[in-house]
Structures are given as C-alpha cells and as structure tokens.
Amino acid sequence: MIRWKFHDPSVSLFKSIKSATKNGIRKNSIRYANTNSSNTRPKQPVTLISSIEDAPPPAVSGLTVISPPLIPVHSVATHPKEPEMTVKATFYAKQTAAMRGIDLRTVHGSGPDGTILVSDLPSPSPENKCIIRPPNWRELDHVDIQLSEYRVALSKMRSEAKSYIPHYSLEAELDVGKLLKLRSELISKLKAQHNADTVPKMTINDFIIKASALACMKVPEVNSSFMDDSIRKHDYVNISFAVDTKSRDLILSPVICNAHEKGLFQISTEVGMLINKARAGKCQPDEIHGGTFSISNLGMVGSLKNFASIVYPPQAAVIAIGGIQKTLVPTDDNNYETISTMQVTLSCDHRVVDGAIGANWLKIFKNLVENPLKLLL
Secondary structure (H helix, E strand, C coil): CCCEECCCHHHHHHHHCCCCCCCCCECCEECCCCCCCCCCCCCCCCCCCCCHHHCCCCCCCCCCCCCCCCCCCCCCCCCCCCCCCCCCECHHHHHHHHHHCCCHHHCCCCCHHHCECHHHCCCCCCCCCCCCCCCCCCCCCCCCCCCCHHHHHHHHHHHHHHHHCCEEEEEEEEECHHHHHHHHHHHHHHHHHCCCCCCCCCCHHHHHHHHHHHHHHHCCCCCEEECCCCEEECCCCCEEECEEEEECCEEECCEECCHHHCCHHHHHHHHHHHHHHHHCCCCCHHHCCCCCEEEEECHHHCCCCCCCCCCCCCECEEEEEEEEEEEEEECCCCCEEEEEEEEEEEEEECCCCCHHHHHHHHHHHHHHHHCHHHHHC
C-alpha cells in the first residue's frame, strides 16, 4: 500500500473530516481507492519532493484529492544588533554625570586612553545649578563645602599627576636610635650656648631634609625633572616639605633652597620660619616654588607605620616618612633587643628614575640616617 504523507501542520485540520467511503481520506494519510477487484494495486513512481508545495496531485481515477490549504511561511529578517558604544569613565565621573543628567557619549575624555574625568564634565549652567539626583537618593543632613580656586587647582594637579605619571614605590626600614640620641645632644648643647627661647626646635624632619639633600647630590638622577622630550638634571637641591596648615583650603609645601649646602641648625631655623608663614598664609611665591625633591612626613600623627605619597611634577621623586616604632630584633649573641625604627617609602617617576637608581638612592639615604654624624660633616 502506497501512502502520501504530508508532514505539514495544516494536515491536522482534516482530522475531523469523516471519510464517506471505505477507501477515502482517513486521518493524516491519503490512499488510493480500490478500483480493482483484485488485491493488486497499480504502482506509481515515487518522486522525491522538497516540500508539500512542490508535490503534484496524484492522478488516480476514482479518487478525489482534497489539497489542504497552504499556510504561507513568512521569512523573518534578522537585523544585526548594533554594538553598544563603550564609554570609559571613572566611577566618580559616571556618578557625577548621572546626577547632572549628562550623557557621557557627548563628553571628550582627557584621561588615559580617553578616560573621562570629573574635570571633563561641563559645569552646570548658571540658571540651573541644582543637582539632578537619582530617584533613590536619600535625603540626609549634610553640609556642602565650597572649594576655593586654590583647592580646585590643587585637586586637578593631583589627579593629573596620579593619572599620567607612572609611579612605583620602594620601601625601607631605618634604625633611628643613633639619630634620636644625636638630636638630644645637639639640643642640649645649643641651649647651653644660646638663649633657650631662641634655640630652634630641632626635629627629626630637619635630619631627613639634610639626608635627602646629600643623597640627591650623590644620585643626581633622582634630583631631576621630566621635560616631555628631555630629562633635566639639577645642580642644586631644593627640598619641598609638606606643612599641615590646619586649613582645608591651604595646603603648602615650602622650599628649603640649596639644602645640601646648609647645616642642620640653619635648616631647622628656616623650617620653623616657613612653617609659621605657611600657617599664617604669608608665604611668598618664591618660597613655595622651585623644589626639585619632596618630603611628606606624617610621623608626628602617631600609630602610622608607612604610606606612599604622590609625585608632584616636574619633580621625579618624593619620600614619605612614617612614625617611629619600637621593634624587637635579634642580636649577634642570640638575644633580642628593642630598637627604634622608622619606615620610609620612596615614590618615583619611572620615566626618569629607574628601579635600580631609586634603590641606590634609598640605600644611601638609609646609611646617612643610621649614621647621623655624617650629616654634620
């Protein structure tokens, strides 16, 4: 028995049609009517077809072929999805842009690889200075502190310095026991020779300034500046040291000029004078510019072991001074002793100071601090 089978879903529409004759259409198959009394049936050639639409109706006498209605299949055009535009921006820039209602795709980034910084965002218009806050903004009690022009310029300089200068850091632990002892002896002798009220308060930072200046003279690569297409080595050492002015809008770094040529007493006197002027906001431009190397000392804060500072261009290095700690170390006779140590971190601009050069500078600096008599020569 030869059957024509249609594997089209529309054939199921004919399940409810009842065959009127014994040899009619039944369910999903169409078969030939029995026109001969014998059991033999004519053989029809079999033609392979690709779809039911191409199948011709069977030419068999005595059979009415009912073709099922064809359901057109509409082709669905697939359109490639346009790639979404990737915007590189810092987290704070994205947050600020969302609050101001700024489309970051319209902003040109000035950071590395076109990264959008907060400084790249357009300022709110004068007539609409209100901040557009997200819907889930929680109203809390707060105070907005308006930044001064100096603070805005300082923040921009710090952001650019950290973004563009390839920093790396070197750490060392120094034994400052001899330095503390020498400092006490010098203060006692100065008070005995001079009026106690006029004797400057010689601090650990004064020794650090002198040691840094001498180390820069021995390793001039650290006492250099990056000039875009060249590296400038300085024949003099001007040490910048950060001062806590007790004011948020006034952060200054006065400069000790030619520190390598000055003694500890003169350095201590100038440092005290510049600190007073910085806290009073009376520093002159030539007293806060022209540094070739920087020192950031937070040892007086207490409970601070170490930290890393940011290199300020065009300088190539800065040393961060931690607090003095009591450390238990082994001795040569298999015993232990407690010594006073101080951890320092040298941050360098890798475009100017290579790792080996920075390590050599830190080795010389460590030797000067641990043998402070060399600072008096």
